[in-house]
Amino acid sequence: MSRCELVMKGLVLDSVSKAYDSDQVLRDASLNVAGGDFLSIVGPSGSGKTTLLGIMGGLEKASSGRVEFDGEDLTAFDDRKLSAYRNRRVGFIHQMFNLIPFLTASENVMVPMVIGGKPAHYVSSRAMDLLDFVGMKGKAAMLPRQLSGGEQQRVAVARALSNEPEIILADEPTANLDEKNERVIIEYLQWLVQSGKAVVLATHDAALAQRAAKMYTIEEGVLNEI
Amino acid sequence: MRFEIWYLRRHISKRKWVTLGLLMVVVAVSMLSSGPMSIYFGVRGHAANDIALFASLAMVASPQPINQSEVSAISQMNGVRNVIPAVLAGARTSANGETTRNSIYFVSSSDAPSLFSTFHLNTTPITSQSGWLYFGAGVAQVSGIPPSGTTPVEVLGLGNMTAASAKAVQSDSDWFIFGDIQTYWASSSGAVKPGQYNYLFIVTSNSTAADELATALVNTHFGWSTFTSSNINASSAAADAAQLNLMLAFTSISWAFGFLVFVIYIERELSSRSRELVTFAALGASRGQLVRSMSYYLLLLTTVGSILGLVLCLGVFLPWSWVLIYGVTFSTNLNSPVIYTVLTVLIPVLAFDAIIVAILRRRLGKLDMMSFLRSEV
Numbered sequence: 001m002s003r004c005e006l007v008m009k010g011l012v013l014d015s016v017s018k019a020y021d022s023d024q025v026l027r028d029a030s031l032n033v034a035g036g037d038f039l040s041i042v043g044p045s046g047s048g049k050t051t052l053l054g055i056m057g058g059l060e061k062a063s064s065g066r067v068e069f070d071g072e073d074l075t076a077f078d079d080r081k082l083s084a085y086r087n088r089r090v091g092f093i094h095q096m097f098n099l100i101p102f103l104t105a106s107e108n109v110m111v112p113m114v115i116g117g118k119p120a121h122y123v124s125s126r127a128m129d130l131l132d133f134v135g136m137k138g139k140a141a142m143l144p145r146q147l148s149g150g151e152q153q154r155v156a157v158a159r160a161l162s163n164e165p166e167i168i169l170a171d172e173p174t175a176n177l178d179e180k181n182e183r184v185i186i187e188y189l190q191w192l193v194q195s196g197k198a199v200v201l202a203t204h205d206a207a208l209a210q211r212a213a214k215m216y217t218i219e220e221g222v223l224n225e226i
Numbered sequence: 227m228r229f230e231i232w233y234l235r236r237h238i239s240k241r242k243w244v245t246l247g248l249l250m251v252v253v254a255v256s257m258l259s260s261g262p263m264s265i266y267f268g269v270r271g272h273a274a275n276d277i278a279l280f281a282s283l284a285m286v287a288s289p290q291p292i293n294q295s296e297v298s299a300i301s302q303m304n305g306v307r308n309v310i311p312a313v314l315a316g317a318r319t320s321a322n323g324e325t326t327r328n329s330i331y332f333v334s335s336s337d338a339p340s341l342f343s344t345f346h347l348n349t350t351p352i353t354s355q356s357g358w359l360y361f362g363a364g365v366a367q368v369s370g371i372p373p374s375g376t377t378p379v380e381v382l383g384l385g386n387m388t389a390a391s392a393k394a395v396q397s398d399s400d401w402f403i404f405g406d407i408q409t410y411w412a413s414s415s416g417a418v419k420p421g422q423y424n425y426l427f428i429v430t431s432n433s434t435a436a437d438e439l440a441t442a443l444v445n446t447h448f449g450w451s452t453f454t455s456s457n458i459n460a461s462s463a464a465a466d467a468a469q470l471n472l473m474l475a476f477t478s479i480s481w482a483f484g485f486l487v488f489v490i491y492i493e494r495e496l497s498s499r500s501r502e503l504v505t506f507a508a509l510g511a512s513r514g515q516l517v518r519s520m521s522y523y524l525l526l527l528t529t530v531g532s533i534l535g536l537v538l539c540l541g542v543f544l545p546w547s548w549v550l551i552y553g554v555t556f557s558t559n560l561n562s563p564v565i566y567t568v569l570t571v572l573i574p575v576l577a578f579d580a581i582i583v584a585i586l587r588r589r590l591g592k593l594d595m596m597s598f599l600r601s602e603v
Contacts, residue, residue: 050599059508059595080512087510098505098598102240112509115229159509171599 009070010034010198011056011167016065018051018221025051028065029223031216033200035166038193040201040212041223048221049202050171056200057169058086087116091160093185095172097152099144105155106131106140112162130158134188150181157188167198174208186211229511230519237523245523248491249531255484256535256571262473263570481574488524488582495520496589501597503590508598516590521583528579532571540567 011033018026025048033039033056041049054060055067058074067074069089077085091112092098099108109127118126131137134154144152153173160168170189174182186208189199193213203209215226238245496503503516511519 051596054596054599057508057599059598080514083507083510083512083515085510086508092508092598094599098501098508100502100505103236107236110232111506114232115506115510115515117228163510 010037012066012068013052013056014066014068016052016055016062016067018048018055018060019063025221026055026062026223027221029218029221030065031223031225033167033198035196035198036193037198037214038189038201038212039199039214039216040203040209041216041218042203042206042209043218044204047218048223049218051221052218052223053169053171053200053202056167057090057092058082084116087112088163089165089167091163091165091168093153093156093160093168093170093173095175097144097149097156097176099152099155099159101144104141104143105136105147105151108144108155109158109162112159116163118163126162127158130161131155133161134158149176150178150184153177153181153185154188157185161192165197167200168192170199170201172203173201174203174205182208229515230522233506233519234522234526237519238526244491245527248488248527249534251484251487252528252531253535253538255480256532256575257539258480259477259574260536260539260567260571262476263567477570477574481578485578485581488578489585492520492524492582492585492589496586500593504593504595504598507593507595513587513590513593516593517583517586520586520590521579524582525579528575532575536568536571 013029013031015028015030016026017024017028029048029052031039041052043049051060055062058077061075069085074082074085099105100111103111106124106127109130110123113123113126128137128140131140134157136151136154136158139147139151144155147155153176168189173185173189177185189201190211193199199212201209201212209215217224217226506516506519507513
C-alpha cells in the first residue's frame, strides 16, 4: 500500500480537547468528515458545539489531540496556512449571517474570493452566478440591512460556497429564520451534500439535526455518535 | 485581485466623511509643522548669509528715514506707485512700537558691486553714477502691475521676481540708496499688501563712512538697536536657538495632536469594527492582510495629507517665490527651506506610520476569531 493511500481524506479529529483556563469545554472529541457526509451535532447552548466547529474550521486551536485535513496537521499550521485553510477548504454559515454591513450582497459574496487573490473578472462573475443560484441575483446591489433574514442567510450561503470549499460548517443556520426560509436553507445544504461537499450542522434543534445522515450529540464537551 | 486594495477602495467610499476629516487633520498638522520650520530654516539661511555678505556692515533696525521729496520722486514710477504707501505704512508701524522689521544696511561703494550682483542687479549704473539715489522695488507675486518703464536705470532687475522697478534720482549726498521692498506684493486690483521684510540699502563711499553714518543714525535716533559685525554672530546664534526651540515645540505639539487623533480613531475603529475584522479573518484573511488593509488606509491618508499640507504651506501660504527670494537674493541654498520643510513632515510621518502599524499589529494579534461563531440570537 502506498503512502498516499494511507492518508485519510477529509477532516479528522482525534481525541481533541479544549480548555479555557480551568474551564474544559471539549473532552476527547473524535470524528471524521469526508466529502458527501452530512453530519449534525446537536446539543444545548454551552455544550461545546460551537467550540468544536471553531476547531474544525481553523478558528480555534485545540488544547490537545490531533486535527488533520487531508493528512495535514492543522495544529502545526502557521497563521498564513491556517488562513488559507479557512479561505479555501472551509465555508461558514452562521445564524447571525455575519455579512459585512457596508458591503453589498455581491461584494459580501466576493470577499473570500478576493481574500484568496482570485482575478477580478472571475470574482464578479462567480459572485453573480452564486447569487443567481440562491435566488438573490436581483438584490446583488443591496446592503445587508436592506435584506430580510432569509435573504441575508442565502447571501451567506453563496459566500460560503464562493471558493468551492470541501467542508461547510453551519452553526445554527436556521435559528433566525422562518419555516419557509429554514426549508430553503436545508435544501441548499442537502444539495451541497449531494454535490460532494461535507456538511457539518451544529444545532440545538433535534428535529433539524435528524435531517443529517449522521448525528452526534454533545453535552458538557463530550461528543457521542448516535 | 488584492484584498487590501479592494477593501481600501470600499472602505474609503463608505467612509467618505471620516476619510475627509482625517485627511484634514493630517493636512493641518503638516502645515503647522512645515510652516514654522520652513520659516525657521529660511530665516536662518538668510541670517547666515547676512553675516557672510554684510560682515562689514552695521545693521540698524529702525523706521526708515525716507524723506517725502524722495518718495514723491519715486512715486512717479509705474508699478512702484502703489508700493510706496506700504513702505511708509511700514515705517509708521515700526515707529508706533509695533513689530515690523525695517532694516537698513550700509555698504561701501567698493562692496556694492558684489552685493548687488548677489541680487542679480545690473551694477553698471550703480557703480558709474555716483551721486545718484537709487530706489527700487522688487515685487513678488505680482499680477496686474506692468513691468517697469523704459529709462535705462529701470532695467535693474531682481532676479527671479516677476516684476521689478528701479529709479535713479539725483542725490545731494554721496550715497547710493537702493531700497529693496522685496516682500511687498500687489494683487490684481492694485492693492498693496505688506510683507514682513523691508530693507533699505545705503551705499556709502567707503566702509568708514558706513560706520560713521550708522553711528550718527544711532545717536540721532535714540533707542535704535544696533548690531555690528562683532556682535551680530552672538545675537543671531541666540535668536536661532530660541527660535528653533519654539518652532520645534510648536511642531511637536501639532504632531502630538495629530498622533492622538489617529490613535483615538484606530482604537475606535478596531472596537467598532472588530466584528467585521473577525469576519474577514474567519473567511480566510491572514493577520498580515488585515494589518495591511488597515495600514494602507492610514498610510494613504497620511501620505496624501502630508503632500497636500506641504503644497498648501509652501505653495499658498508661503509662496514659492518667498522661498526663491531667500535662495536667489541671499545666496541661500535655494533648496534648504524646502528640504528641511519636507523632512520636517516626512520624518514624523514615517515614524508615525510605523507606530500606527505596530499598534495595529498588536491589536489585531489579539483578535478573537471565535467571536465569529459566538454571537447568540
